[in-house]
Amino acid sequence: MSGYEFLTQKICMPITESIKGWPVSKYLKELEQSQWYSPAELREMQNEKLRGMVRHAYDTVEYYREVFDSLKLTPDDIKSIEDLPKLPILTKDQIRANFPDKMRSRDFDPAKLIIGKSSGSTGEPLKYYLTPREKGFKWACLYRWWRWTGYDFGRKYVNFTVIAQVAFRGIPLAEWLEKTISRALILQAKDMNAENVGDLVRQIQQFKPILIKGHPSTCYYMARYMADHDIKFEGVKAAICNGETLVPHVRDLIAEQYQCGVWDMYGSEGIETAAQCSPNSHHHVTAEAVVTEIVDREGNPVPSGTEGRLIVTALDKWAMPFIRYDTQDAATMSDEVCSCGRGLPLLSSVKGRIVDMGLSPSGKLLSVYAFTPLFAKQPGVDAWQVVQEAPALLSVKIKPAGSFDNATLAAVEREIKDYVGDDVEVTISLVDEIPFTPSGKRRFFISKCPYGVQ
Template sequence: MTTLATHFISRFIFPLHEYIKGHGTVRILRQLETSQWWSADRLAEFQAARLRRLIKFASQQVPYYRKLFAEAGIGPNDIRSPEDLPKLPFLTKDLIRANMDVLKADNASSLVRFNTGGSTGEPLIFYLGKERVGHDVAAKWRATRWWGVDIGDPEVVVWGSPVELGAQNRLREWRDHLLRTRLLSAFDMSERNLDYFIAEIRRLRPKMLFGYPSAIAHIARHVQKRGGSMNDLGVQVAFVTAERLYEDQYSDIESTFGCRVANGYGGRDAGFVAHQCPEGSLHITAEDIVVELVDQAGKLVAAGEPGEVVITHLATKEFPFIRYRTGDVAVFDDQLCGCGRSLPVLKEIQGRTTDFIVAADGTVMHGLALIYVLRDLPGIESFKIIQESKTEMRVLLVPVNGGYSRAVEDGIRRDFQDRLGKGVRVNVEPVAEIPPERSGKFRYVVSHVTLHS
């Protein structure tokens, strides 16, 4: 049930906020809430028309793509639909770093510098225009409404944000207060801070949570460890994104907060790619984004097969993202969703390519193969698996209640070698804590071994 405060914020305050920032968010939201119910054919033609406009603009106004089209010997009319995109080469993080200036449109006027969190190593710096930001905000707004909540409903956000005291941050704090959003920093999740976070959530009684699944699950487990529960606060949904959502995280969040868990997929670079509806399907924002899934050789994969996510964002004229390799791995679903939306569906997000382990004989396996070895060990609070090479692994463990012993270490080493090869060195290291990545995210598995075809 929408309160008067929520209605006022979502109908007046937030639209005014977006208007002042020069974003067409409200107009875009109206279109998205209509187009999600179109037929698949109509949606596909709409997407193709937007793709043609982007390609034509990039070939004429963006130096990088003017040169690329000339060297490839093709014109914008050769790219008429998403099926034609493989005629173009991929855009990679290294290419963006090397071509930052020539990726900007000649007439770009509203570009703002952004960067990724750098959870895979080196952060990526890039630029976004107001058009792109407005489309991403509108897509997130639409998905929020799928769950019966809205902009202006009380919200707690657990995100990788340092606590700073500059004027800009005070302004943001005032804005968040006006919109009834409370930010809790995932950069510091010490015992003392976790107690504070729990007290704040109890005080605010939010209708929705938003953040990294690892961070929200960490809070949930802290509540459980204290023998408590937070299922009486009225939390309706926990929106999680930016990391793979594991089953145990889903269960811990759902049981502790007594709410549904809605998985989302996207990033600052890739955009608001997909979000889960209450029926359980992860719908792609097809009006704005073309998703391709490719194998290690760069060839398209069929529905049901895992592939690296390649993004073409249709609202990025001033700094185009065309066939951008994200490094994420996902699977298409060819089944229609029971919710009635024609938006295509991702069956699952498997994680980043660096979440995959390469055995000594070259076999590629998902990190879950090793996570399952550690996840249910008694006396282990948390862990992290780092593959340094095909022949060397590090396992960081945070033991509790004397849970670490030589027998536990030997068992881990034996189970890992059964999967990876008998000659693989497995170094088990008990530690006091495992900090998150610089981005604030937590990754169970990090591999420094490149996947080759």
């Protein structure tokens, strides 16, 4: 263990955990042990946690009390995972319609809860509540995944992110100390473009990380630049991709230019669901944190080996329970046993979001992640869609809500122009509806001249 690793693991992390109330180290130690439990032991752990979560949701969350009562069910009717289909599937729209008061447990003081939100890959960030202890468990799940790649605390890593994930965000000195001691280089994915990608590559080369983490589209964009300029990283041991589907040609180019293995990790709404233990393995389900179901379009369970909708039940979300939540992604369960020896269940495939990427004439990288924060802060926008008709032409559709006005319209146009630049023409139209795809999803950014991933 190097001096930095000792400092991070033995001093920095305990201090941070004490200040924030995030018991990461405690949970990580437990997870490092439980991953080696037998499938039967893990199943019993899940059933025990599930019974406690169902009772808690019924007793303290208005939405679930109404659901149970309407079906004439009690918590005693849900004794095991096999009983979950007695309950309806929870959708994003239902959460939004009942958030916050009817979805939040009354066991907790709202002022002491953490508000999380999804990355916005679907175009509509979903808000949810966490307790500090739940935040600690979430990070413990993530760190266990990171350790599967060979990373450990105190080693250098690069994180391409939409929102910087640091414990002391907003406190400049503490944030700087955290980044320095943890040896993290945090880069904003949305700011990458043709003009600065070379500088970012050189910055990473000088930093010499052993791990690089980001969305596949971001990592691929940089890998394309590196391939075009005959550049390869040295010393990088692993790349972690999450947030989008990692398609084969994207994985291959990242592996070639970064000269390392590429791990895929999957989560939804802060529920760390599954990850690969090696670049070529199936995805291990985080059984201590989540129950996964695979169902057909009508919500009926499908046999192992059959692709279907991925439904998850969080076993650790006490502030705001997620029971039978529809991720809107597809997956396939496997009955195989991984050669690594872990008893965690396996998903043989996880098909999350495949996002379009586009380039403006000046080389600005365009994706749903760039536009989601822009629309999220505007009042009166019920739904939206941005279509790149040509490199220099964006067509924007907005479905307005009650508070939408000319000021909002002007703000949207200004924000988009500020982001894409003066070399792109932007047209905005107000519409009554934005259609869903045949799979039931809405595409918020479409590029008719896509770059790379599609």
